[in-house]
Every structure is written in structure tokens, then in C-alpha cells.
Amino acid sequence: MQDRADSHANGKRWTLDHPELGTGPLPVTPYLSTEYFEQEREKIFTRTWLCTGKKGEEIPRPGDSLVLDIAVGKTSLLLVRGKDGRVRGFHNVCKHRGNRLAWNDHGACGSGLTCRFHGWTYASDGRLIGVPEEDMFFDFDKRDYGLSPIAADVWEGFIFINLDPDPPETLHQYLGEVVDLLRGYAFDRLPLSWSYTAEQKCNWRILRDSQLEFYHGKALHQQFAGKVMINKQQPSCHVLDAKLFRRHSMMSFYGDRRNTQRTPMERLMAQFGASLKTFPGVREMDRWPLGVNPTRSKQWFFDIYYIFPNFHLVILSPFLFVAHTMLPETVNRSTWNARGYFPQPATAAESVTREYNKCLARDVWLEDGSTLENTQRGIESGVLSQYPVQDQELLIRHAHKVAEELLASDAQAG
Amino acid sequence: MSDTSLPEPFADLEPLAAVWALATETERNRQRLGSTMAQIQACYDTLLPRMEAVLTYLSTFPPEPPDALPQETRRLLYLALALAEITTAVELHQQPSVPAGFDPQRFIPDHERTRP
Numbered sequence: 001m002q003d004r005a006d007s008h009a010n011g012k013r014w015t016l017d018h019p020e021l022g023t024g025p026l027p028v029t030p031y032l033s034t035e036y037f038e039q040e041r042e043k044i045f046t047r048t049w050l051c052t053g054k055k056g057e058e059i060p061r062p063g064d065s066l067v068l069d070i071a072v073g074k075t076s077l078l079l080v081r082g083k084d085g086r087v088r089g090f091h092n093v094c095k096h097r098g099n100r101l102a103w104n105d106h107g108a109c110g111s112g113l114t115c116r117f118h119g120w121t122y123a124s125d126g127r128l129i130g131v132p133e134e135d136m137f138f139d140f141d142k143r144d145y146g147l148s149p150i151a152a153d154v155w156e157g158f159i160f161i162n163l164d165p166d167p168p169e170t171l172h173q174y175l176g177e178v179v180d181l182l183r184g185y186a187f188d189r190l191p192l193s194w195s196y197t198a199e200q201k202c203n204w205r206i207l208r209d210s211q212l213e214f215y216h217g218k219a220l221h222q223q224f225a226g227k228v229m230i231n232k233q234q235p236s237c238h239v240l241d242a243k244l245f246r247r248h249s250m251m252s253f254y255g256d257r258r259n260t261q262r263t264p265m266e267r268l269m270a271q272f273g274a275s276l277k278t279f280p281g282v283r284e285m286d287r288w289p290l291g292v293n294p295t296r297s298k299q300w301f302f303d304i305y306y307i308f309p310n311f312h313l314v315i316l317s318p319f320l321f322v323a324h325t326m327l328p329e330t331v332n333r334s335t336w337n338a339r340g341y342f343p344q345p346a347t348a349a350e351s352v353t354r355e356y357n358k359c360l361a362r363d364v365w366l367e368d369g370s371t372l373e374n375t376q377r378g379i380e381s382g383v384l385s386q387y388p389v390q391d392q393e394l395l396i397r398h399a400h401k402v403a404e405e406l407l408a409s410d411a412q413a414g
Numbered sequence: 415m416s417d418t419s420l421p422e423p424f425a426d427l428e429p430l431a432a433v434w435a436l437a438t439e440t441e442r443n444r445q446r447l448g449s450t451m452a453q454i455q456a457c458y459d460t461l462l463p464r465m466e467a468v469l470t471y472l473s474t475f476p477p478e479p480p481d482a483l484p485q486e487t488r489r490l491l492y493l494a495l496a497l498a499e500i501t502t503a504v505e506l507h508q509q510p511s512v513p514a515g516f517d518p519q520r521f522i523p524d525h526e527r528t529r530p
Contacts (some may be wrong), residue, residue, distance in 0.1 A: 192525075193525070194523070194525045195523070195524040195525050196521050196522060196523055196524065197521075197522045197524055198516070198520055198521045198522065199520070223506040223507065224506060263501075263505040264462055264505075265462065265465075265497070265498075265501040265505060266505075268462075268465050268466060268469065271466075271469075272469045272473070337524075344477075345477035345478070346477065347472060347473045347474070347475060347476065347477055348472035348473070348475040348476065348477050348478075348483065348487070348491050349469040349470070349472040349473040349494075350473075350477060351472075351477045351478060351491065351495070352469060352472065352491070352494045352495060352497075352498055353498075355439075355495045355498035355499070356498035356501060358439075358498075359439075359498055359499050359501065359502055360501075360502055360506075362518075362521070362523075363502045363506065363507070363512050363515070365516075365521070366512040366515035366516045366518060366521060367512055367515055367516075368516075369515065369516025369521060370512070370514050370515050370516045372516070
């Protein structure tokens with residue numbers, strides 16, 4: 001395969017391909033304004049597909065369930081695998097008088113899920129199937145009191161939900177081009193290997209934007225990524241490709257891992273297992289999914305796929321990816337779940353290589369985490385009214401535009 | 415005393431194991447953050463030259479659950495995992511913690527509750 005890297009990361013200004021986005025600074029209003037956040041809650045988070053970050057394999061058997069509290073939707077959700085194998089979602093609210101139905105993060109409701117309050121029982125498809133003293137209710141029909149559904153569907157194993165029970169687009173329509181670009185990736189073969197959750201006192205967009213560009217790689221992650229990112233031909237350029245979709249986006253990053261001085265531990269780890277920092281090799285590249293290293297560059301570092309509004313896939317190799325799920329709680333509080341998917345160790349030695357990669361990823365995320373609350377405080381100080389966005393931060397500019405359009409189009413409809 | 419010994423070829427690593435052979439990431443990370451850089455460097459410098467032998471030895475055992483491993487092997491695995499934990503301190507940060515990093519105590523490892 002011809003190395004096309006010469007024609008990429010070569011000074012191109014990606015933003016100029018999208019004149020509708022402009023090149024001006026962006027406002028800080030979304031990080032600060034409670035009114036703006038309420039609009040986002042109403043017009044984005046309760047109407048678009050959201051990734052839960054959970055995978056279908058976490059509820060493998062009929063009746064297996066999990067509970068998710070979605071603060072931005074002001075609700076608790078119950079995801080259940082039905083007898084037909086489908087994953088369904090419901091508000092986790094008993095339809096008698098509103099008590100919380102399921103209490104455990106994970107459960108198995110083989111013969112039904114029973115509310116603790118008065119013993120109402122629901123089937124895994126949401127039907128109300130048992131009501132103690134049913135004959136004492138008036139004009140009562142159990143069919144009127146099934147659990148309130150939300151939309152739930154699965155893409156490449158990831159469970160998505162939509163608080164609109166009847167969304168105008170299916171999940172696959174919503175995901176659009178991303179489905180084809182990543183088809184064939186090893187999502188089904190890489191197990192969840194580590195997962196960290198952090199509550200952050202910052203707006204969800206600060207969290208989101210922190211994983212939406214890699215301009216910060218050269219400074220914040222200098223030790224981890226600085227040398228890899230050195231581009232002698234075009235020192236300011238680190239983007240191989242950028243694709244903007246209707247809602248979502250992707251960026252492919254330049255990195256010359258072959259020229260990096262390997263540390264002693266890195267050499268050992270590469271000898272005994274998979275590694276985050278080792279270049280995965282180019283021989284098989286033609287068989288990679290179209291959307292992984294889409295320019296087929298030998299100077300490929302990793303790709304980000306951003307699924308609007310709350311899900312990032314970071315594909316670091318054919319055998320390692322990361323998934324970030326981010327959800328707001330209030331205008332200045334958010335939850336961040338960062339997960340690593342890595343080959344299942346075959347030996348105790350490979351458990352060590354997995355641990356090494358986990359600790360490396362964790363420490364890099366702790367660097368990311370250091371900026372979040374400080375940025376929120378900085379913005380709340382009132383020093384900034386807007387901020388400049390460089391060319392390779394294009395995905396932030398695009399995501400802002402996508403949100404603005406959703407907020408505006410609904411305003412017209414309303 | 416069987417849970418305080420390593421497999422025979424690695425008996426010389428016993429003093430390190432007494433400090434670092436801890437069962438969970440949280441414990442190993444806490445040990446790292448509570449150690450001086452000199453202590454961490456000493457652990458790294460002693461373990462690294464033995465690591466190829468350690469990993470070759472561990473290659474003959476199944477990965478998990480650790481409870482299924484012989485006690486000595488499990489202890490050696492925990493020690494090797496501790497090297498994985500401190501490597502970033504030595505090779506990336508040159509200090510025990512991530513410089514100006516987010517508080518690790520607020521970065522909750524969910525995998526410790528449900529997974530290895």
C-alpha cells in the first residue's frame with residue numbers, strides 16, 4: 001500500500017472546507033447559562049439518541065436488566081433484555097404511585113420485576129402482569145399500566161437510548177455514515193477491560209471538548225504523545241483526515257510511533273502482549289474497516305469518532321479502543337465514564353501487559369481530568385466571553401453548530 | 415507463611431513483594447502515591463531486569479481469576495502488576511503522581527467492583 005501521509009497533515013486548513021462553520025471565536029454562554037442548559041435538556045438530551053456506554057453483553061440473558069439514572073432526563077431508566085432477545089428501555093417507575101421499581105445496578109428479573117411498595121409485578125417486556133388485590137381497584141385494566149417505554153437500540157454492542165419513545169429516526173439512521181465506516185471493527189471481540197467513572201464539577205461540553213481534539217496532546221500529554229506527534233515537514237499539523245457528518249464527526253491523527261524511543265517497560269510489554277503505544281503494523285491495513293485510519297497512513301496515531309452528543313470512540317489500533325460516555329447533571333456538573341477495551345489475556349503474563357496499558361491510559365486521563373474543573377472555574381470567573389478555535393479543533397466548532405441548529409430548529413417548531 | 419513467599423526462582427524479590435505485592439489497583443496506586451520517588455525508582459530498578467523472567471514464568475499460568483493461581487504465583491503476579499503501576503511514575507512523570515493531575519481518589523475504578 002502506498003503511504004499517502006505526504007499528502008496529509010501537510011498544511012491543509014480543514015475548516016475552510018466548511019464555510020458554513022465560519023472561523024470566528026465561540027461563545028462561553030453554554031458553559032455558564034442555566035437557561036441555555038435547560039434548552040439543551042429539552043431539545044437535545046430528551047430527544048436525541050444517547051449512548052449509555054453499556055454493552056448488550058452486560059445483560060446477556062432474557063430478564064437481565066440494568067438501571068441507569070439519567071439526571072439530565074430527570075429519570076431513572078431500566079434496560080431489560082426480553083425473552084425475544086431484544087433490549088428494551090423503560091422509565092424505572094412503578095405505574096401505581098410512582099415508586100422506583102428496580103434498585104440494583106444489575107438484576108435478573110426471570111419471572112418478573114416486582115415493586116417493593118405494593119407488589120406490582122412487570123414482565124421483561126414492560127407489561128403489568130401482577131397486581132395484589134386487583135379486584136379492589138375501580139374500572140381497572142392492567143393493560144393501561146404497563147411500564148412507560150423509552151426507545152432503546154444497540155449498535156456494535158453499545159446500548160443507546162432515546163427518551164422520546166417514538167423517535168423520528170432509528171438509531172442506525174441517526175448514526176448515518178458512521179455505521180459503514182466502522183463496520184467490521186473488532187467491537188464484538190474486545191472485552192471491557194477497565195472502566196473509570198468521575199463526577200466533574202464542570203459543564204458537559206468542557207468534558208466533551210476535552211476529548212474532541214488532540215491539539216492538547218503536545219502539551220498536556222507531552223510525555224505520552226509529544227514525541228510521537230512531531231511532524232518535521234509541517235510542525236503545526238497533526239490531522240490526517242477530518243470528516244463532518246450531519247450530527248457526528250471524526251478526526252484521524254498523525255503520529256510517528258516508529259520513531260519514538262521505546263522505554264524499557266514498553267519493549268517488554270510489546271514482547272509479551274498488545275500495547276497502547278506500539279504501532280500495530282501496516283501489513284493488514286488494507287483489511288481494516290474503511291473508517292479506521294481512513295487515509296491508510298503509516299504515520300497514524302489514532303482516530304476519534306464523536307457520536308453527538310455524548311459518546312466518543314477512540315480507536316488506537318485494531319486491537320484496542322476506548323469509549324467515553326459523558327452526561328450532564330446540571331449546567332456545571334457532569335459524569336464521565338472512560339472505558340478501555342483490550343484483548344482478553346490468555347496468560348497471567350498478559351494480565352500484566354493489560355495492567356500496564358490500563359495504568360498508562362488512566363494516567364493520561366488524569367491529565368485530561370486536571371483541566372476540566374479548572375476550565376469551568378476559569379470561565380465562571382468571567383474573564384472570557386468567547387474563545388478562539390484553531391483549525392484542528394474543528395470538531396468542537398462543528399459540534400457547537402450542530403447543537404445550535406437543534407436548539408434553533410425546535411424553537412421555530414415550538 | 416506460604417502467602418508471604420514467592421516462587422523459588424524469585425525469592426530474592428521478597429523484600430519488594432512485602433511492600434508492593436498488593437491485590438488491587440487501588441492498593442497499588444495508593445502505595446505508589448505514598449512512596450518517595452527514590453522508593454519507586456528502587457522498586458523499578460530492581461524489578462525491571464528480572465521482568466523478562468517473571469513474565470516468562472507467568473506465561474505458563476492462566477490469567478484469572480487470581481484466586482485460581484497457586485499462592486506464590488499470585489504473589490508474583492501482584493508484584494508484576496505493581497511494576498505496571500509504577501512504570502508511568504518513572505518513565506512518564508518522574509514523580510509519584512500525575513503532575514497536577516486529577517485526584518485519583520475521585521477517578522473511580524468500576525472494574526474493581528465487578529471485574530479483575
